Amino acid sequence: VPEPNIGSSFSWISWFCSIPEKEYFIQVPEAWIEDDFNIQGISLPDYEQALDVILGYDSAEDYDGSPETLYSIIHARYLCTKQGLEIMANRVMEEYYGVCPRWHCGNCAVAPCGVSDDVGVATVKLYCPRCNDIYDPPKASLLIQECNIDGAAFGTTFATFLFETYKSQLVPPLKISNDDTEHRVTRDYGVYTLKVYGFKVNSRSPFGPRTTWLRYKDTNES
Numbered sequence: 001v002p003e004p005n006i007g008s009s010f011s012w013i014s015w016f017c018s019i020p021e022k023e024y025f026i027q028v029p030e031a032w033i034e035d036d037f038n039i040q041g042i043s044l045p046d047y048e049q050a051l052d053v054i055l056g057y058d059s060a061e062d063y064d065g066s067p068e069t070l071y072s073i074i075h076a077r078y079l080c081t082k083q084g085l086e087i088m089a090n091r092v093m094e095e096y097y098g099v100c101p102r103w104h105c106g107n108c109a110v111a112p113c114g115v116s117d118d119v120g121v122a123t124v125k126l127y128c129p130r131c132n133d134i135y136d137p138p139k140a141s142l143l144i145q146e147c148n149i150d151g152a153a154f155g156t157t158f159a160t161f162l163f164e165t166y167k168s169q170l171v172p173p174l175k176i177s178n179d180d181t182e183h184r185v186t187r188d189y190g191v192y193t194l195k196v197y198g199f200k201v202n203s204r205s206p207f208g209p210r211t212t213w214l215r216y217k218d219t220n221e222s
Protein backbone atom coordinates (compact mmCIF):
# COMPACT_ATOMS: atom_id res chain seq x y z
CA VAL A 1 0.00 0.00 0.00
CA PRO A 2 1.63 3.28 -1.02
CA GLU A 3 1.87 6.01 1.58
CA PRO A 4 -0.34 9.05 1.10
CA ASN A 5 1.09 12.24 -0.38
CA ILE A 6 0.88 15.32 1.75
CA GLY A 7 -1.87 17.58 0.55
CA SER A 8 -3.87 14.81 -1.08
CA SER A 9 -7.37 14.03 0.11
CA PHE A 10 -6.10 10.63 1.22
CA SER A 11 -5.60 10.78 4.99
CA TRP A 12 -2.93 8.92 6.97
CA ILE A 13 -5.62 7.35 9.14
CA SER A 14 -7.60 5.90 6.25
CA TRP A 15 -4.37 4.76 4.61
CA PHE A 16 -3.17 3.08 7.83
CA CYS A 17 -6.50 1.36 8.50
CA SER A 18 -6.60 0.02 4.94
CA ILE A 19 -3.32 -1.91 5.26
CA PRO A 20 -4.46 -5.56 5.28
CA GLU A 21 -2.67 -6.51 8.51
CA LYS A 22 -4.01 -3.38 10.25
CA GLU A 23 -7.65 -4.00 9.48
CA TYR A 24 -8.39 -4.64 13.15
CA PHE A 25 -8.21 -0.86 13.64
CA ILE A 26 -11.12 1.48 13.09
CA GLN A 27 -10.74 5.03 11.80
CA VAL A 28 -10.65 7.59 14.57
CA PRO A 29 -12.14 10.88 13.25
CA GLU A 30 -9.47 13.57 12.86
CA ALA A 31 -11.76 16.09 14.56
CA TRP A 32 -11.84 13.89 17.67
CA ILE A 33 -8.03 13.73 17.76
CA GLU A 34 -7.77 17.50 17.27
CA ASP A 35 -9.67 18.03 20.53
CA ASP A 36 -6.87 18.40 23.10
CA PHE A 37 -9.09 17.03 25.84
CA ASN A 38 -9.18 13.61 24.15
CA ILE A 39 -5.43 13.19 23.79
CA GLN A 40 -4.13 14.85 26.92
CA GLY A 41 -1.52 13.12 29.04
CA ILE A 42 0.09 11.04 26.29
CA SER A 43 3.86 11.08 26.63
CA LEU A 44 5.86 9.70 23.74
CA PRO A 45 9.15 10.65 22.16
CA ASP A 46 8.42 12.49 18.88
CA TYR A 47 4.86 13.07 20.09
CA GLU A 48 4.32 16.33 18.18
CA GLN A 49 5.76 14.98 14.93
CA ALA A 50 3.78 11.75 15.23
CA LEU A 51 0.61 13.73 15.79
CA ASP A 52 1.35 15.87 12.72
CA VAL A 53 1.79 12.73 10.63
CA ILE A 54 -1.49 11.23 11.85
CA LEU A 55 -3.37 14.43 11.13
CA GLY A 56 -1.71 14.83 7.73
CA TYR A 57 0.34 17.93 8.55
CA ASP A 58 3.65 16.13 8.06
CA SER A 59 5.07 13.32 5.98
CA ALA A 60 5.30 9.87 7.50
CA GLU A 61 8.73 9.19 5.98
CA ASP A 62 10.95 10.30 8.85
CA TYR A 63 8.99 8.77 11.70
CA ASP A 64 8.90 5.04 11.35
CA GLY A 65 7.27 3.62 14.44
CA SER A 66 5.90 6.51 16.43
CA PRO A 67 2.82 7.53 14.39
CA GLU A 68 1.55 3.97 14.72
CA THR A 69 2.35 3.90 18.44
CA LEU A 70 0.57 7.20 19.00
CA TYR A 71 -2.38 6.12 16.88
CA SER A 72 -2.62 2.90 18.91
CA ILE A 73 -2.90 4.86 22.17
CA ILE A 74 -5.46 7.28 20.70
CA HIS A 75 -7.36 4.35 19.19
CA ALA A 76 -7.71 2.59 22.57
CA ARG A 77 -9.15 5.80 24.04
CA TYR A 78 -11.57 6.35 21.17
CA LEU A 79 -12.89 2.77 21.43
CA CYS A 80 -14.25 3.57 24.88
CA THR A 81 -16.37 6.46 23.60
CA LYS A 82 -20.01 6.04 22.62
CA GLN A 83 -19.20 6.27 18.89
CA GLY A 84 -16.24 3.91 19.20
CA LEU A 85 -18.28 1.31 21.06
CA GLU A 86 -21.06 1.57 18.50
CA ILE A 87 -18.73 1.00 15.54
CA MET A 88 -17.08 -1.95 17.26
CA ALA A 89 -20.41 -3.46 18.34
CA ASN A 90 -21.48 -3.53 14.70
CA ARG A 91 -18.22 -5.12 13.67
CA VAL A 92 -18.46 -7.79 16.36
CA MET A 93 -22.09 -8.49 15.42
CA GLU A 94 -20.93 -9.09 11.84
CA GLU A 95 -18.22 -11.45 13.17
CA TYR A 96 -15.57 -9.16 11.70
CA TYR A 97 -13.05 -10.51 14.25
CA GLY A 98 -14.30 -14.08 13.93
CA VAL A 99 -15.81 -16.42 16.49
CA CYS A 100 -14.52 -18.24 19.56
CA PRO A 101 -12.62 -21.41 18.59
CA ARG A 102 -14.10 -23.22 21.64
CA TRP A 103 -16.83 -25.50 20.40
CA HIS A 104 -18.98 -25.08 23.51
CA CYS A 105 -19.14 -21.33 22.94
CA GLY A 106 -21.39 -21.94 19.94
CA ASN A 107 -19.64 -19.60 17.49
CA CYS A 108 -19.81 -16.65 19.86
CA ALA A 109 -18.41 -13.53 18.19
CA VAL A 110 -15.15 -12.30 19.72
CA ALA A 111 -13.72 -8.80 20.13
CA PRO A 112 -10.10 -7.64 20.16
CA CYS A 113 -8.54 -6.76 23.50
CA GLY A 114 -5.19 -6.06 25.08
CA VAL A 115 -3.64 -7.79 28.06
CA SER A 116 -1.91 -4.51 28.92
CA ASP A 117 -2.53 -0.80 28.36
CA ASP A 118 1.19 -0.25 27.86
CA VAL A 119 2.61 -0.32 24.35
CA GLY A 120 5.14 -3.06 23.61
CA VAL A 121 3.95 -5.60 26.17
CA ALA A 122 1.85 -8.01 24.11
CA THR A 123 0.13 -8.31 20.76
CA VAL A 124 -3.65 -8.04 20.40
CA LYS A 125 -5.80 -10.94 21.60
CA LEU A 126 -9.41 -11.90 20.95
CA TYR A 127 -11.80 -12.01 23.90
CA CYS A 128 -14.81 -14.34 24.05
CA PRO A 129 -17.57 -13.08 26.37
CA ARG A 130 -18.97 -16.58 26.77
CA CYS A 131 -15.94 -18.41 28.14
CA ASN A 132 -14.29 -15.24 29.45
CA ASP A 133 -11.05 -16.29 27.85
CA ILE A 134 -8.67 -14.78 25.33
CA TYR A 135 -7.11 -16.27 22.22
CA ASP A 136 -4.40 -15.40 19.74
CA PRO A 137 -5.94 -14.16 16.48
CA PRO A 138 -5.90 -16.89 13.83
CA LYS A 139 -3.04 -16.08 11.47
CA ALA A 140 -5.22 -16.29 8.38
CA SER A 141 -7.46 -13.53 9.74
CA LEU A 142 -4.61 -11.05 9.66
CA LEU A 143 -3.25 -12.12 6.26
CA ILE A 144 0.21 -12.36 7.79
CA GLN A 145 2.38 -14.90 9.52
CA GLU A 146 2.77 -13.06 12.81
CA CYS A 147 0.40 -10.63 14.48
CA ASN A 148 2.03 -7.21 14.70
CA ILE A 149 -0.81 -5.22 16.25
CA ASP A 150 -0.04 -3.99 19.75
CA GLY A 151 -2.65 -5.02 22.30
CA ALA A 152 -2.49 -1.51 23.76
CA ALA A 153 -4.33 -0.32 20.63
CA PHE A 154 -7.41 -1.98 22.13
CA GLY A 155 -6.45 -1.91 25.78
CA THR A 156 -7.87 -3.72 28.78
CA THR A 157 -11.01 -1.61 29.30
CA PHE A 158 -12.69 -1.54 25.91
CA ALA A 159 -13.94 -5.15 25.75
CA THR A 160 -15.48 -4.81 29.22
CA PHE A 161 -17.38 -1.67 28.18
CA LEU A 162 -18.42 -3.26 24.89
CA PHE A 163 -19.97 -6.37 26.38
CA GLU A 164 -21.52 -4.47 29.29
CA THR A 165 -23.17 -2.03 26.88
CA TYR A 166 -24.24 -4.49 24.18
CA LYS A 167 -24.56 -7.71 26.16
CA SER A 168 -28.00 -8.76 24.88
CA GLN A 169 -27.07 -8.17 21.23
CA LEU A 170 -23.56 -9.59 21.36
CA VAL A 171 -23.98 -12.50 23.78
CA PRO A 172 -27.30 -14.19 22.98
CA PRO A 173 -28.22 -17.17 25.20
CA LEU A 174 -26.84 -20.47 24.00
CA LYS A 175 -29.27 -22.85 22.39
CA ILE A 176 -29.44 -25.90 24.60
CA SER A 177 -29.58 -29.08 22.61
CA ASN A 178 -32.17 -31.68 23.55
CA ASP A 179 -29.65 -34.35 22.87
CA ASP A 180 -27.92 -34.58 26.22
CA THR A 181 -24.84 -36.33 24.95
CA GLU A 182 -24.30 -33.98 22.06
CA HIS A 183 -24.15 -30.53 23.60
CA ARG A 184 -24.65 -30.27 27.32
CA VAL A 185 -24.72 -26.71 28.57
CA THR A 186 -24.01 -26.02 32.21
CA ARG A 187 -24.86 -22.59 33.60
CA ASP A 188 -25.00 -21.07 30.12
CA TYR A 189 -21.61 -22.54 29.61
CA GLY A 190 -20.43 -25.91 28.39
CA VAL A 191 -17.45 -27.83 29.66
CA TYR A 192 -16.15 -30.83 27.81
CA THR A 193 -15.97 -33.99 29.87
CA LEU A 194 -13.37 -36.55 28.91
CA LYS A 195 -14.75 -40.05 28.60
CA VAL A 196 -13.33 -43.45 27.83
CA TYR A 197 -15.86 -45.81 26.24
CA GLY A 198 -18.64 -43.75 27.78
CA PHE A 199 -17.14 -43.54 31.30
CA LYS A 200 -15.97 -40.24 32.73
CA VAL A 201 -12.25 -40.01 33.34
CA ASN A 202 -11.43 -39.77 37.05
CA SER A 203 -10.54 -36.21 37.96
CA ARG A 204 -7.36 -37.41 39.67
CA SER A 205 -6.11 -38.93 36.45
CA PRO A 206 -3.39 -36.94 34.67
CA PHE A 207 -5.87 -36.61 31.81
CA GLY A 208 -8.78 -35.75 34.08
CA PRO A 209 -10.81 -32.54 33.91
CA ARG A 210 -8.95 -30.84 36.73
CA THR A 211 -9.44 -27.35 35.46
CA THR A 212 -13.23 -27.61 35.21
CA TRP A 213 -13.69 -25.39 38.26
CA LEU A 214 -11.73 -22.66 36.52
CA ARG A 215 -14.34 -22.65 33.81
CA TYR A 216 -17.29 -22.04 36.09
CA LYS A 217 -18.59 -18.53 36.38
CA ASP A 218 -20.34 -17.37 39.50
CA THR A 219 -24.04 -17.28 38.63
CA ASN A 220 -24.56 -14.33 40.99
CA GLU A 221 -22.00 -12.38 39.02
CA SER A 222 -24.31 -10.95 36.39
Ligand SMILES: [Zn+2]
Pocket: 100, 101, 102, 105, 108, 128, 129, 130, 131, 132, 133
Ligand atom coordinates in the same frame (compact mmCIF):
# COMPACT_ATOMS: atom_id res chain seq x y z
ZN1 LIG B 1 -15.43 -18.80 24.09
